[in-house]
Amino acid sequence: MSIGTRPGAEAAALAGPAVSAQTPRLFRVADRVQESPDTWTLRLVPGDGGVPVVAAPGQFTMLYAFGVGEVPLSVSSLPSEVPPLLHTVRAVGAVTEAICATRPGGMLGVRGPFGRGWPLDEIVGRDVLLVAGGLGLAPLRPVVQWILRRRDEVGRVALLVGSRTPADVLYHADLAELAARPDVQVLLTVDAADPGWKGRVGVVTALLPQARFDPARTVALTCGPEIMMRLTAQALVDAGIPAHRVHLSMERNMHCGVGHCGRCQLGPLLLCLDGPVCDYGRLGPLLLVREL
Ligand SMILES: Cc1cc2nc3c(=O)[nH]c(=O)nc-3n(C[C@H](O)[C@H](O)[C@H](O)COP(=O)(O)OP(=O)(O)OC[C@H]3O[C@@H](n4cnc5c(N)ncnc54)[C@H](O)[C@@H]3O)c2cc1C
Numbered sequence: 117m118s119i120g121t122r123p124g125a126e127a128a129a130l131a132g133p134a135v136s137a138q139t140p141r142l143f144r145v146a147d148r149v150q151e152s153p154d155t156w157t158l159r160l161v162p163g164d165g166g167v168p169v170v171a172a173p174g175q176f177t178m179l180y181a182f183g184v185g186e187v188p189l190s191v192s193s194l195p196s197e198v199p200p201l202l203h204t205v206r207a208v209g210a211v212t213e214a215i216c217a218t219r220p221g222g223m224l225g226v227r228g229p230f231g232r233g234w235p236l237d238e239i240v241g242r243d244v245l246l247v248a249g250g251l252g253l254a255p256l257r258p259v260v261q262w263i264l265r266r267r268d269e270v271g272r273v274a275l276l277v278g279s280r281t282p283a284d285v286l287y288h289a290d291l292a293e294l295a296a297r298p299d300v301q302v303l304l305t306v307d308a309a310d311p312g313w314k315g316r317v318g319v320v321t322a323l324l325p326q327a328r329f330d331p332a333r334t335v336a337l338t339c340g341p342e343i344m345m346r347l348t349a350q351a352l353v354d355a356g357i358p359a360h361r362v363h364l365s366m367e368r369n370m371h372c373g374v375g376h377c378g379r380c381q382l383g384p385l386l387l388c389l390d391g392p393v394c395d396y397g398r399l400g401p402l403l404l405v406r407e408l
Contacts, residue, residue: 129391142164143224145218152283155362158216168200168201170200171228171229175191175232177227180224184214187211188367189205190339204257230389231391234259240269242270244273245327246275250340252338254286264300274301275294277341278307280308284306305322321344336348345364349364363394363395365391366393383405387404
């Protein structure tokens with residue numbers, strides 16, 4: 117997916133939103149690309165001609181399909197991309213189906229951005245290990261773009277991607293471009309192959325022994341199904357990465373996005389405010405509590 121640049125926009129994102137994050141705004145679908153049988157990437161531009169949403173990597177918005185409802189969705193672009201708001205959405209229910217069905221020219225409502233994103237300041241000067249399960253690649257995409265723009269400030273970079281089937285692999289063009297680079301290790305696996313698949317088969321955690329990183333100087337970022345993140349995080353801690361340097365994006369159900377409704381509470385954490393990105397040092401004990 118080719119991208120343009122808006123100088124200074126990342127700094128603006130880190131400084132915070134230009135308008136209140138609770139104010140719903142109209143956005144127009146500028147472009148819609150089918151990634152897989154049930155997943156689309158939408159590029160959104162402000163329908164009111166106003167300022168764009170500037171989200172730091174790992175933050176999310178609340179996207180509203182009129183007359184249907186509102187759901188949390190990770191921002192999959194850097195603020196410096198043009199247009200700067202990209203969402204990759206899997207149609208799993210009423211709202212996500214309505215969002216995915218919105219054609220170019222159609223309007224959606226956007227609130228946000230919300231939440232704490234990936235700890236980019238920790239990445240500088242360290243090895244980075246990114247582990248994505250399925251749609252978990254969506255919130256990791258802007259981190260990859262961020263790293264590529266500062267490649268000489270980061271040590272080794274490994275991206276491990278697990279997908280249900282070859283047809284479900286997201287961002288084909290981006291992954292192919294990345295895999296061709298000598299300074300980024302890309303490992304891809306699928307749970308179930310089809311007859312044309314020549315790559316690896318198995319769960320994403322099985323790729324960890326092949327990943328090139330030094331545990332003593334690595335920051336790990338992971339997103340995917342909760343069980344996959346828990347197993348990945350534990351394996352990385354067992355491999356010697358300190359738990360506070362293993363970060364998970366917790367995509368629990370959220371409703372208000374601003375800490376009022378309590379829907380996303382996990383023990384003492386409100387994941388819409390304290391997350392969605394949290395470190396395994398904090399999350400590990402909570403994830404072991406049944407039904408929390
Ligand atoms: C911070 C955050 C970021 C997210 N980012 C993305 C994203 O980038 N792309 C994307 O496609 N989805 C993302 N999700 C999940 C998305 O919000 C849900 O798929 C959506 O809320 C489902 O709503 P629905 O009305 O379409 O389906 P519903 O009818 O509400 O649900 C359909 C099915 O999806 C399950 N489901 C609902 N919410 C979630 C959830 N949060 N996680 C896992 N399963 C869920 C339900 O249990 C049900 O089985 C994110 C969720 C959070 C909390």
